[in-house]
Amino acid sequence: MNAPTNLAAPVNMGMDEDTFEQFAEQLKRYVRERLIPxxxxxxxEDRIPEDILKEMREMGLFGLSVPEEFGGAGLNMTQYARVVNIMAYAAPAYRSIFSINVGMFASALKNGATEAQKAEWYPKIAEGRIACFGLTEPGSGSDSAGLATTAVPDPDGNGWILNGTKRYITNAPHxxxxxxxxxxxxxxxxxxxHVSAFLVPMNAPGVSTGSPDKKMGQSGSHIADIMLDDVRVPGDALLGGETGKGFVFAMKSLDNGRISVGAAATGYARRALDSALRYxxxxxxxxxxxxxxxLIQAMxxxxxxxIYAAESMMADVTARADRGENILVKAAAFKVFASEMCGRVVDRVVQIYGGAGYLAEYDAERFFRDARIYRIYEGTTQILQLQIAKHMLREWNRNV
Structure with missing residues (x-):
C-alpha cells in the first residue's frame, strides 16, 4: 500500500522498504501459525500468555514507531498501519497490548516531549514496558471542558500534585x-x-487501578480505572515542560490512535470474511x-x-501523514468508515453462518462481539461526524 507514484516523496521514509516487506511477511506467518492457534x-484465561508477550517484545512490536536511535523500528505511518492491520487478523488482545505504546503514547512524545523526556521514555516503551493513555473520566470523555482531574503546583518543590479518576483506560492493569x-x-x-499532560509512573505513591472491567468482547484485552490520590510528580513530568499544551498533544496523538483503530477494524473484518468464505x-x-x-454471494x-474501500482509505491517509499533511479530518473519516464497515461485515458473517453464527462454539459470534467497540473508542462515530462536519463548515466559510 505505497503512496501513489505521482506524489511527492514522503517526509517520513520509515524502514527500508525491502526490509519492511520481509518483516511483514514474517509477521503474517507468525499471526497465522502462532497467534491464531x-x-x-x-x-x-482472559490474558495473553507470557511466552507470547516475550516473543512480541523480542520482535520489536512495542517499539514500532519509536525512532531507531532510541531502540525502536522507526516505522512511518504507512508501515505502522500495515503492521496493525496484519496483527488485527488475530484476536484483538494481541494488538491492544502494544497499541498504546506505538500509537498515542509514542505520538505524544514525538509531538510534545522534551529531548530529556524522549531519551527517558522512548527506550523504555521500545523494550516492551507497557504504556496507557489517561484522558477519559467518569464525567467526561470527548468533552474536555468537563475534565475534572487536577494538577496543582507542589508547595514543597517544583513538581505537581495530581488528583482525579480516569475511566476505561486500556492496559491500565499492566x-x-x-x-x-x-x-x-x-x-x-x-x-x-486549561488541560496539560503529565508522564506518570504507575508505581508512583497514590496511583492505583481498579479491577479490570468485564466487557462484551475482546477477551485478553483489559481496561480499568486509574485513581490518582495526591500523586506527586517532579516538574519534568509535565509533557513538553509547558502547561496548557496537553490537549493539543492528546488530539494530535488521537489521529494516530484513530488510524490504528481503523487499521485494526479493517484487519478484523478481513478475518471474519475469510471465516465466512470457508464456512x-x-x-x-x-x-x-x-x-x-x-444471496450468500451478495453478502x-x-x-x-x-473492506477494499477501507484498505484504500488506509493507504491514502497514511501516505498523507507520511508527507506531513494535516490528517485530522481524514483520520477521523477513515476510523468512522472502517469501524462501521467492520460492524456490517461481522453482521453479515453471522447471517452467513445462520443458526451456528449465534453459538459461542463458532467464531462468528465472537467476531460480532469483538467488533462492536471499534465504533466507540478513540472517538465515537457520532463525535467524529461532528468533528468532520465542523471542519467542513469552517472550510466553507473561509472560502466563500
Missing part, C-alpha cells in the same frame, strides 16, 4: 507509565489551554454448498467491496 487459550491529562487551570480556556464452502444445504446461493461480495 493460541486464541482459545487467550479467551479461556502499564508502567501513564500519560495523564489534567486540569492546570480552574477555568475552561480557549483551545483547551460457506463447507456448509451444505439442499445438496450443495451455500456458497453457490446468490460476501458486499463485504469484499467495503
Amino acid at each position: 493460541a486464541e482459545a487459550q487467550v479467551i479461556a 502499564a508502567e507509565v501513564a500519560l495523564i491529562m489534567a486540569r492546570t487551570n480552574k477555568e475552561a480556556l480557549p483551545k483547551n489551554a 460457506a464452502n463447507e456448509r451444505k444445504a439442499f445438496g450443495e454448498p451455500i456458497a453457490n446461493f446468490q 460476501l461480495a458486499d463485504s469484499e467491496i467495503e
Whole structure:
C-alpha cells in the first residue's frame, strides 16, 4: 500500500522498504501459525500468555514507531498501519497490548516531549514496558471542558500534585507509565489551554487501578480505572515542560490512535470474511454448498467491496501523514468508515453462518462481539461526524 507514484516523496521514509516487506511477511506467518492457534487459550484465561508477550517484545512490536536511535523500528505511518492491520487478523488482545505504546503514547512524545523526556521514555516503551493513555473520566470523555482531574503546583518543590479518576483506560492493569491529562487551570480556556499532560509512573505513591472491567468482547484485552490520590510528580513530568499544551498533544496523538483503530477494524473484518468464505464452502444445504446461493454471494461480495474501500482509505491517509499533511479530518473519516464497515461485515458473517453464527462454539459470534467497540473508542462515530462536519463548515466559510 505505497503512496501513489505521482506524489511527492514522503517526509517520513520509515524502514527500508525491502526490509519492511520481509518483516511483514514474517509477521503474517507468525499471526497465522502462532497467534491464531493460541486464541482459545487467550479467551479461556482472559490474558495473553507470557511466552507470547516475550516473543512480541523480542520482535520489536512495542517499539514500532519509536525512532531507531532510541531502540525502536522507526516505522512511518504507512508501515505502522500495515503492521496493525496484519496483527488485527488475530484476536484483538494481541494488538491492544502494544497499541498504546506505538500509537498515542509514542505520538505524544514525538509531538510534545522534551529531548530529556524522549531519551527517558522512548527506550523504555521500545523494550516492551507497557504504556496507557489517561484522558477519559467518569464525567467526561470527548468533552474536555468537563475534565475534572487536577494538577496543582507542589508547595514543597517544583513538581505537581495530581488528583482525579480516569475511566476505561486500556492496559491500565499492566502499564508502567501513564500519560495523564489534567486540569492546570480552574477555568475552561480557549483551545483547551486549561488541560496539560503529565508522564506518570504507575508505581508512583497514590496511583492505583481498579479491577479490570468485564466487557462484551475482546477477551485478553483489559481496561480499568486509574485513581490518582495526591500523586506527586517532579516538574519534568509535565509533557513538553509547558502547561496548557496537553490537549493539543492528546488530539494530535488521537489521529494516530484513530488510524490504528481503523487499521485494526479493517484487519478484523478481513478475518471474519475469510471465516465466512470457508464456512460457506463447507456448509451444505439442499445438496450443495451455500456458497453457490446468490444471496450468500451478495453478502460476501458486499463485504469484499467495503473492506477494499477501507484498505484504500488506509493507504491514502497514511501516505498523507507520511508527507506531513494535516490528517485530522481524514483520520477521523477513515476510523468512522472502517469501524462501521467492520460492524456490517461481522453482521453479515453471522447471517452467513445462520443458526451456528449465534453459538459461542463458532467464531462468528465472537467476531460480532469483538467488533462492536471499534465504533466507540478513540472517538465515537457520532463525535467524529461532528468533528468532520465542523471542519467542513469552517472550510466553507473561509472560502466563500
